[in-house]
Amino acid sequence: MSNSxxxxxxxxxxxxxxxxxxxxxxxxxxxxYKGEEVLALSVLKGGxxxxxxxxxxxxxxxxxxxxxxxxxxxxxESSGDVQGLxxxxxxxxxxxxxxxxxxxxTGLTLIKLKxxxxxxxxxxxxxxxxxxxxxxxDASLVVDxxxxxxxxxxxxxxxxxxxxxxxxxxxxxxxxxxKDD
Ligand code: PRP
Numbered sequence: 001m002s003n004s005x006x007x008x009x010x011x012x013x014x015x016x017x018x019x020x021x022x023x024x025x026x027x028x029x030x031x032x033y034k035g036e037e038v039l040a041l042s043v044l045k046g047g048x049x050x051x052x053x054x055x056x057x058x059x060x061x062x063x064x065x066x067x068x069x070x071x072x073x074x075x076x077e078s079s080g081d082v083q084g085l086x087x088x089x090x091x092x093x094x095x096x097x098x099x100x101x102x103x104x105x106t107g108l109t110l111i112k113l114k115x116x117x118x119x120x121x122x123x124x125x126x127x128x129x130x131x132x133x134x135x136x137x138d139a140s141l142v143v144d145x146x147x148x149x150x151x152x153x154x155x156x157x158x159x160x161x162x163x164x165x166x167x168x169x170x171x172x173x174x175x176x177x178x179k180d181d
Contacts (some may be wrong), residue, residue, distance in 0.1 A: 009175060012174075019053070087116055
């Protein structure tokens with residue numbers, strides 16, 4: 001499945017549903033971090049749209065920063081090799097870090113990132129993901145907050161891509177294979 005003619009998009013989670021769920025999850029995050037300052041760390045590229053929506057619902061003192069990681073390339077399966085894992089541009093020591101991700105799939109990306117942030121002296125590291133493939137992801141990774149639990153469908157939209165396309169869709173969609181008649 002590599003050409004646009006080979007698949008069609010189907011809406012899995014509508015824009016309105018995403019908006020409502022973000023309000024719910026952010027309420028919980030606001031309660032849990034009451035009195036703390038947070039460094040929200042958006043994982044690019046996919047996490048940027050979720051991060052933009054989420055941080056505007058957070059009420060604690062907050063810094064927003066970014067890290068660009070990639071493990072998928074143009075394939076639909078994680079390569080297992082996380083590219084770009086450097087945090088030298090971030091101020092980590094003593095900060096309460098909230099990693100903001102579009103999707104936790106195998107969990108590999110965030111296991112590595114979280115370990116690295118803790119080894120650099122973060123006061124705490126929590127994770128908020130828009131989508132969480134709980135059954136598939138490595139069980140050792142704690143995803144503290146998530147909006148939607150998904151099965152193993154390959155999803156796009158709301159920041160998530162296939163070969164860099166579809167990030168701009170306002171909904172979360174599934175790529176269904178087109179059946180030949
Ligand atoms: C996606 C997603 C996560 C990671 C999750 O990034 O944004 O960072 O994969 O997969 P995992 O749980 O199996 O590690 P991707 O490599 O597609 O880069 P992108 O965000 O630039 O699209």
